[in-house]
Amino acid sequence: HVGFEFEAYGLFSSMLGLLLTFRTGQAYSRFWGGILDAYEVTGGLFTVASNLMAFAAFGQATEKEVLVFRHRMARLVSLLSAMMLSQLEGKDSLNSEQGY
Template sequence: QKVQDVTGYNLFTTWRRWRGSARIFGKAFAVAMASCCMTVSLKVLDLAFSTVLDDTILSDKDFLDDSFKAVTGVAGFLVVFRSSQAYSRFWSGSLIVRSMVGSWHDATSCCLAFCRYSTATERETREFQHVFVRLMSLLNAMILGDLEGLENAVEMMQVNTSRDTKDFNSADYARGLDFAVLDISAFSAGDLETVYAASNKVE
């Protein structure tokens, strides 16, 4: 029974992992299938009514060659254009994320520097600094996890509540939840559950 549970769980996690990719390539697959069906239909018509089509423009080899060159040229241009656009957007997003992480670091440094002029005791100041740094670390992980766009992590964590948590790795569903966080064990379990259950974790 345990082997069957593990096998079913692995298949379920694999399906969850590839479901996001299926959404991305779904439209492209639909367009490709439509083009394939149209090609097969035209070939069937050509074979079935070859004598009828001999007197049409489809029998002109020069026209067919020019049409093929035009179609392949447009398709190649679109592929190169879309690829270059996707590449530039990827690097633009990467630079923005790196800039965001640097801004969080600068904000944390400024807040910790301002604590020098606090009227609170040294122990309270030190405790505030430790909590603030941990919260900023958790905030950074929540932002990166939200940018990842995988919404099924919380659902999978709820499904796995009946299993051994040591065998569960949320990296299979949302890597943003597995980023290194500074001593997250310092927060209570109730506070962490509140954060993970929130619809807008970053806010």
């Protein structure tokens, strides 16, 4: 018969449960904070791209140059967004098979 301290076990279990609950809550909060920040950044990129598209027509460029500029900016902003999101995934490069 081995003596077992039930009070010590209960205290240890309670403290461990409290610690795990706190740590899980913190991790969950940080995860959703990161998700919201990622959406904010991509939303900011969309705003910048739409402003560039809207105000490109008011310059001195020809209609064809404006169209080329708009297409190029759409592709560059799309590429930047894909690169940022792939960096968040922990990947170093973009592969065409991934659909980016």
